Amino acid sequence: MNSKADFPGAKSIAASISANAARLSDALNHHMRNSFQPESRKTLRKFHPAEVSELTGISMSNLRTRHQEGDFPEVETDSRGRRLYSAEEIDQIRRVMARTGRNGEAYLPGRRDGDGLQIISIVNFKGGSSKTTTAIHLAQRYALRGYRVLAVDMDPQASLTTMFGFRPEIEFAESGTVYDALKYEDPVPLSQVVRKTYFHNLDLAPAGLLLSEYETETAYALQHKVDPPFTQRLAIALDEIEANYDLVIVDCPPQLGFTTMTALLASTGLLITVVPSMLDVASMAQFLEMAGETVRTLEEATGPIDWSFLKYLVARFEPTDVPQSQMAGFLRSILLDRVLTTPMLKSTAISDAGMTQQTIYELEPSQVVKKTLDRILESVNGVADEFEKTIQQAWGRTVE
Ligand SMILES: Nc1ncnc2c1ncn2[C@@H]1O[C@H](COP(=O)(O)OP(=O)(O)OP(=O)(O)O)[C@@H](O)[C@H]1O
Numbered sequence: 001m002n003s004k005a006d007f008p009g010a011k012s013i014a015a016s017i018s019a020n021a022a023r024l025s026d027a028l029n030h031h032m033r034n035s036f037q038p039e040s041r042k043t044l045r046k047f048h049p050a051e052v053s054e055l056t057g058i059s060m061s062n063l064r065t066r067h068q069e070g071d072f073p074e075v076e077t078d079s080r081g082r083r084l085y086s087a088e089e090i091d092q093i094r095r096v097m098a099r100t101g102r103n104g105e106a107y108l109p110g111r112r113d114g115d116g117l118q119i120i121s122i123v124n125f126k127g128g129s130s131k132t133t134t135a136i137h138l139a140q141r142y143a144l145r146g147y148r149v150l151a152v153d154m155d156p157q158a159s160l161t162t163m164f165g166f167r168p169e170i171e172f173a174e175s176g177t178v179y180d181a182l183k184y185e186d187p188v189p190l191s192q193v194v195r196k197t198y199f200h201n202l203d204l205a206p207a208g209l210l211l212s213e214y215e216t217e218t219a220y221a222l223q224h225k226v227d228p229p230f231t232q233r234l235a236i237a238l239d240e241i242e243a244n245y246d247l248v249i250v251d252c253p254p255q256l257g258f259t260t261m262t263a264l265l266a267s268t269g270l271l272i273t274v275v276p277s278m279l280d281v282a283s284m285a286q287f288l289e290m291a292g293e294t295v296r297t298l299e300e301a302t303g304p305i306d307w308s309f310l311k312y313l314v315a316r317f318e319p320t321d322v323p324q325s326q327m328a329g330f331l332r333s334i335l336l337d338r339v340l341t342t343p344m345l346k347s348t349a350i351s352d353a354g355m356t357q358q359t360i361y362e363l364e365p366s367q368v369v370k371k372t373l374d375r376i377l378e379s380v381n382g383v384a385d386e387f388e389k390t391i392q393q394a395w396g397r398t399v400e
């Protein structure tokens with residue numbers, strides 16, 4: 001009788017799997033190279049007066065008056081004569097207000113003398129718990145609000161990098177990611193890998209597949225006591241450029257490995273995203289237990305790690321889903337005010353925009369049903385604004 005290996009069908013299937021893989025990969029490479037045009041990078045849309053007012057805190061009437069008085073830079077108008085502002089122009093207006101407005105400082109929310117850089121890791125080892133979505137929306141919202149933001153992609157899957165319009169598998173196949181600054185042999189200054197993005201006030205330290213090397217190299221480095229250890233490597237890399245930013249938002253991979261620990265140990269605060277379902281919450285409990293244990297061990301070796309804040313965000317929330325609402329209530333009853341009051345709602349605007357690598361801040365308002373966009377903007381802005389208070393508190397300021 002024939003053994004399995006001799007069975008002709010088995011052999012041809014195995015062979016065709018390999019052949020399929022090779023053809024797919026060739027075709028994908030070909031497609032990517034042909035469709036990739038670095039010069040056609042993403043650009044950011046312009047903003048309407050109501051949006052400028054919401055972002056800056058300047059009333060619509062004041063905005064109009066100050067334009068008439070010639071205090072603000074003249075901006076483009078649309079076919080109906082309405083002003084349209086670029087993110088950069090919004091920032092210029094903010095600076096004019098800071099110089100001339102009553103209570104001018106309020107228009108510049110970033111660091112002041114003596115304030116430290118805030119480094120915030122978005123973390124959870126549950127895959128698909130909205131980490132990258134949260135990271136990019138917070139980074140963009142804070143950039144639009146006038147903070148100088150660096151987004152750091154610590155996930156070799158590089159979803160955050162891709163959302164910014166880069167093609168890591170082509171552009172950063174050999175170098176150019178945060179790995180270059182973290183690696184143990186000949187690390188480069190982080191400034192060499194940081195890219196400007198099409199978002200004013202927002203830079204990116206990209207990721208790519210190569211970053212997965214960091215995990216194995218760290219295991220080796222620990223055995224051979226290579227200095228500085230993983231516990232300090234991101235903090236040291238960020239030190240070089242810390243004066244250029246107010247906030248660093250770090251997107252972590254869905255594991256609690258050395259890469260995530262490196263991010264956690266460089267952070268001043270943590271935001272844990274959790275989808276309020278039984279499985280997700282159980283998985284988060286496990287994550288917290290493991291993270292707690294690891295941190296305790298590290299603290300015994302290197303002294304206390306002092307985070308300024310730890311918050312939980314209820315993510316991808318569907319208020320009409322009864323079990324989800326119960327689970328969200330359960331989380332709040334146990335984790336109390338560590339859970340942000342505002343949840344990030346589940347919305348087709350986020351998932352649809354995600355398919356074309358856009359955020360809700362990049363969508364043209366005409367691309368989506370207004371009610372859908374307004375609802376999710378209110379939710380995401382609400383999350384960002386509430387969390388902003390935590391950041392301001394870390395700088396010793398209170399925001400009403
Ligand atoms: N509020 C939301 N509404 C609708 N879809 C969402 C929402 N948040 C996230 N998603 C979708 O869920 C998927 C997973 O989200 P995301 O990539 O942000 O999770 P993640 O935690 O970063 O995943 P990973 O663990 O793989 O890094 C994405 O397709 C995203 O578009």
Ligand SMILES: [Mg+2]
Nearest residue numbers: 131132155159
């Ligand atoms: Mg992610």
